[in-house]
């Protein structure tokens with residue numbers, strides 16, 4: 562029987578969050594990410610209402626109690642189904658539920674999920690209203706600044722105002738439009754130019770709303786710049802490829818940045834537990850490849866853990882020792898140079 566994580570707390574610090582990312586922000590990644598920073602808000606991958614209702618709540622809603630504060634992102638456009646899943650999320654212990662109005666993939670458009678819903682603000686408002694009525698936890702929206710031929714700031718404002726009329730107060734805005742025909746989801750995260758100014762303006766003109774900005778943000782300095790204009794910064798790819806960024810974000814709370822090896826020490830019992838439960842090692846190791854990103858050991862670490870190279874937990878332990886020894890040698894070398 563899966564443990565229900567019902568120590569829900571109201572999230573009141575939205576300054577930094579890790580974006581929902583399909584196949585990436587799994588519960589194993591989230592457990593790992595949490596070790597870098599106790600305060601950042603973590604989002605699940607998008608889960609469709611159909612998957613939860615017909616595919617089993619355990620499989621799709623399960624998370625570790627260490628992951629709080631945690632938000633479930635839902636994909637769907639049927640108000641009743643969304644309400645049902647939002648209630649399940651609340652019972653399951655999620656701190657908030659977010660509706661995906663930003664994902665541009667064809668697969669989801671065919672089911673009226675994601676960014677295509679920006680063209681239907683009334684339907685989104687109906688969905689949010691229905692979700693809010695079902696629960697007492699907050700319901701939020703993640704959307705784009707526009708889609709296809711709906712690209713102006715005014716049209717985005719109309720979308721936000723329509724949804725905000727339901728009482729929804731928290732919007733996460735990916736500062737790019739999505740082109741629904743002709744660009745792949747990956748291209749839709751890279752090709753349309755970032756328009757941060759539109760998100761800043763939204764905050765200026767709707768000061769009572771909580772506005773989080775998303776898209777292309779990679780460093781602590783950039784984050785601080787954005788926080789001068791908006792309430793929060795959502796980080797996607799960089800938090801995955803370079804999770805230590807989350808430790809650097811600890812400066813916002815005057816937290817001391819944890820050591821990478823200490824993080825692995827805390828991760829190892831979790832890996833043991835997951836493997837004992839029957840999880841293949843590779844579904845966990847693929848999320849920790851970025852641990853040494855931007856450091857000399859980064860490549861060795863990746864090589865040791867990817868492509869099926871880590872077959873047993875011992876292989877991970879050996880990789881940690883090898884990197885540690887290599888770093889020690891580099892440090893000794895640098896120290897010796899300084900003495901000369």
Ligand SMILES: Cc1cc2nc3c(=O)[nH]c(=O)nc-3n(C[C@H](O)[C@H](O)[C@H](O)COP(=O)(O)O)c2cc1C
Pocket residue numbers: 580581582583584585606607634661662663664703735750775776777778795796797798799
């Ligand atoms: C592999 C991958 C999967 C994604 N899946 C989702 C998703 O399930 N729901 C969603 O709202 N956005 C999804 N996104 C978009 C991210 O949440 C984010 O909006 C986007 O990557 C831009 O932020 P970034 O530049 O910081 O990465 C995904 C992005 C990536 C790279």
